[in-house]
Structures are given as structure tokens and as C-alpha cells.
Amino acid sequence: MNSRTEENQAQRSVLEQNVASPVTPGAPFFPPFEVTPELEKEAARRIAQYPAEERRSAVLPLLHDVQHKFGFISPESIDWVAQQLGIEPIKVVEVVTFYPGFRQKAPGKLHVRVCRTLSCAMGGSQELMDKLCEITNIDRSEADGHKDPISVSPCGKFSVEFAECLASCGTAPVCLVNDDFHEDISANKAAALLDSYKNA
Numbered sequence: 001m002n003s004r005t006e007e008n009q010a011q012r013s014v015l016e017q018n019v020a021s022p023v024t025p026g027a028p029f030f031p032p033f034e035v036t037p038e039l040e041k042e043a044a045r046r047i048a049q050y051p052a053e054e055r056r057s058a059v060l061p062l063l064h065d066v067q068h069k070f071g072f073i074s075p076e077s078i079d080w081v082a083q084q085l086g087i088e089p090i091k092v093v094e095v096v097t098f099y100p101g102f103r104q105k106a107p108g109k110l111h112v113r114v115c116r117t118l119s120c121a122m123g124g125s126q127e128l129m130d131k132l133c134e135i136t137n138i139d140r141s142e143a144d145g146h147k148d149p150i151s152v153s154p155c156g157k158f159s160v161e162f163a164e165c166l167a168s169c170g171t172a173p174v175c176l177v178n179d180d181f182h183e184d185i186s187a188n189k190a191a192a193l194l195d196s197y198k199n200a
């Protein structure tokens with residue numbers, strides 16, 4: 001085995017260790033990762049916004065584009081982003097695993113991020129999370145805040161995760177549903193909150 005092959009295998013093993021399996025009941029709600037002409041055109045536009053020697057700085061916008069289009073950051077998309085930027089895949093993995101906003105597996109069609117930092121914790125974020133799980137039949141017993149924070153309902157329509165301070169401590173407890181911000185969401189408002197998305 002030559003040294004390049006060994007290097008590639010070591011790199012793949014790091015990816016496998018750090019990127020959770022993307023297969024969840026939510027996966028059917030998102031298209032599989034695919035490099036389309038539109039995706040390549042948008043990537044080129046993003047990269048052109050940085051000096052040629054700093055093209056790696058486009059890693060965040062590229063990852064945001066991938067997540068927005070495909071629902072999460074898959075190992076295949078990590079390889080593609082690395083290729084676009086001329087960097088090793090592990091450098092992209094470092095970014096994806098550093099920022100909790102990047103998902104490493106398919107969420108539900110509606111993804112709820114519940115703030116659990118001090119003000120929201122005191123305002124009842126655990127009760128809100130418990131109620132959301134009860135309504136959506138989500139089992140969070142296997143949730144791991146660091147490596148596998150997202151729990152998906154069996155039907156794939158809903159998922160939840162705890163988030164750190166969402167910068168609205170005065171209106172705790174707060175949560176995000178997909179990209180929508182909701183304030184003062186106590187547990188007794190959970191059902192109405194989800195109901196407001198029934199046509200989403």
C-alpha cells in the first residue's frame with residue numbers, strides 16, 4: 001500500500017468517525033446530494049467573492065447552501081465542498097463539527113431547535129422539549145448532545161434538538177422551527193406551535 005492510499009484510508013476513517021449516519025426517517029423529505037450545474041454555478045459565485053488564495057474562506061457559505069438544498073451535510077457533500085475549495089475533507093469536517101448549526105444527518109421535515117441555556121432553562125425549555133417529543137412520538141433516549149444531537153420522529157415529519165442561547169433571553173423560552181424564530185413558547189403552546197405548520 002503506498003503512502004497516498006494509506007493517507008486516504010486514514011482520512012476516510014476520520015470522516016466515518018465524525019460524521020453521523022445520514023439515514024433517518026426524515027431522509028425522504030430531502031433530495032439526495034447531487035452535484036448539479038446550478039450547485040456548481042452557485043459555488044463558483046460564492047468562491048469568486050474571495051481572493052483566489054483565500055478560496056477556503058467560502059467553506060461556510062458553501063456548507064449553508066448544501067444544507068439548505070439537501071437538508072444536512074452528508075459525507076459526499078463534504079468531499080465535494082473540499083474539492084471545490086482545494087482543501088482536505090478533514091478541514092471541512094472540522095468546520096461542520098464545530099458549528100452546531102450544521103446537521104450531519106437528515107432532520108425531520110420540521111426541525112425544532114429548543115434553546116436550553118440559562119434563561120430558557122429557567123423558563124421551561126426542558127418541559128417544552130418533553131412536550132414536543134410527547135406530541136411527535138420522538139424518543140430522545142439515544143440523543144447525544146455532541147455527536148448525535150438530533151432526534152427524529154418515526155414518521156420523519158418532525159425532529160428536535162437542544163440549542164445553546166439563541167440570543168433572545170428576555171423572551172424565554174424560545175425555539176427555532178426550521179428558519180422561523182418563536183418566542184415565549186412554554187410547553188402548553190407546543191401543540192399550537194406544531195399545528196401552525198400543518199400545511200408546511
Ligand code: FES
Nearest residue numbers: 115120166168169
Ligand atoms: S438563554 Fe435562550 S435565548 Fe438566551
